[in-house]
Amino acid sequence: MGTPTCWTPHRRGYAQKLFRQGLTIAEAAQKLRVTRSALGLAVTRYQMNVPPRDLVTFTDLAVTLGISVTEVHRLTARRGITPGRWLGNSTVTAKEAAALQAEREPVLDSWPPNYLTAEQVAQRWDLTVSRAQARLREHEVPYVLVRVVGKPSPKRAYHPRDVDGARPPTHFSQRPAGTLDAEELAVILSRSAAMVRLWAQQGMPHLEQRGPKRERLFRLPEVVTWLQQHRDSRTRRLGAYIAAQQQREAA
Structure with a gap:
């Protein structure tokens, strides 16, 4: 790859077009047939890392809304907004950002009693x-x-x-009907019991007994719903597969 002697407006425009398509600097450098470092220097020199006016990065939106970037991801997912990409950063359109700002919850100055x-x-x-x-x-x-x-x-x-x-049920004297323990659920999901317990720690619905014998119990319909709403696409596919399997068995 050769480093160009100058970055013409046409070349800079092409680079920004690649960034708008969601390519990272490394990926765009391959398309432009330049080294990653050369493109990185050009990005800094010509301020190509500044997104277009019609795009707002999640980082900037988080600052505007006064929330974390993680919360921005959750907020856009709840609103059904499909994020774009700019230099490897998630983005929304300026119109979508304005709509999210308009519906932002008011912020109080003092803690409510x-x-x-x-x-x-x-x-x-x-x-x-x-x-x-x-x-x-x-x-x-x-x-x-x-x-x-x-x-x-x-x-x-x-x-x-x-x-x-919303308090979680934490005690049960007898095992509730229709529940599965981690090992039984792992067999149905074709996953390890350790993975099931990890998902439980991440918020997968379950019942949990306190005391010397700590046991987690799961209801399959609640688990399937949680899997289908998971942020990981592979986990969502697993939830969809189990749901379809249940429908076939019920038919």
């Missing part, structure tokens, strides 16, 4: 913070955003009544 943080919810439920947050999202527990001094993003505050409505 008796409201709980996610950490307090986790203590209330005797779960880890990550698992509590996953359950709060799964059950779409209402929240308000509150500015916190020293924090770049607002925190979510939950009303105890709403939190208690």
Whole structure:
């Protein structure tokens, strides 16, 4: 690959066209028949890393909305927005970004009385913070955003009544009907029991017994629904396959 002596407007325009198609610098460099470092220098020199006016990166949108990039991914997924790509970064159109900003929840300046943080919810439920947050999202527990001094993003505050409505069942004296343990579910899903337990830690619906004998039990319909909504495409395909298999067996 040879490094061009100059980056003409035509060549820069072609590079930006490749970036709009979602190519990374390495991929675009191959198309342009230049080295990755040469393209990287040109990107910096000619400010080609600045997205077009009609595109907004998830990073910029996260700053505007006062949330994390991960939350932006979840927000766009809930709204059915298919993200684009720019230099390897996820993007939305300026119109989509404006719509998301318009429906952004108001941010309070002071913490509402008796409201709980996610950490307090986790203590209330005797779960880890990550698992509590996953359950709060799964059950779409209402929240308000509150500015916190020293924090770049607002925190979510939950009303105890709403939190208690989504409390996970944690005790059972007898095994509920229609439930599967991790090993039984693993056989149905053709996965390992360790993978099933990992999914449970990531928020897959389950019942959990506390005490000396800690056991997780699963209901297959809830598991299938969770799999079909997973962010990983392979996991979603597994959920769709199991759902179709259930339909065939029921027919």
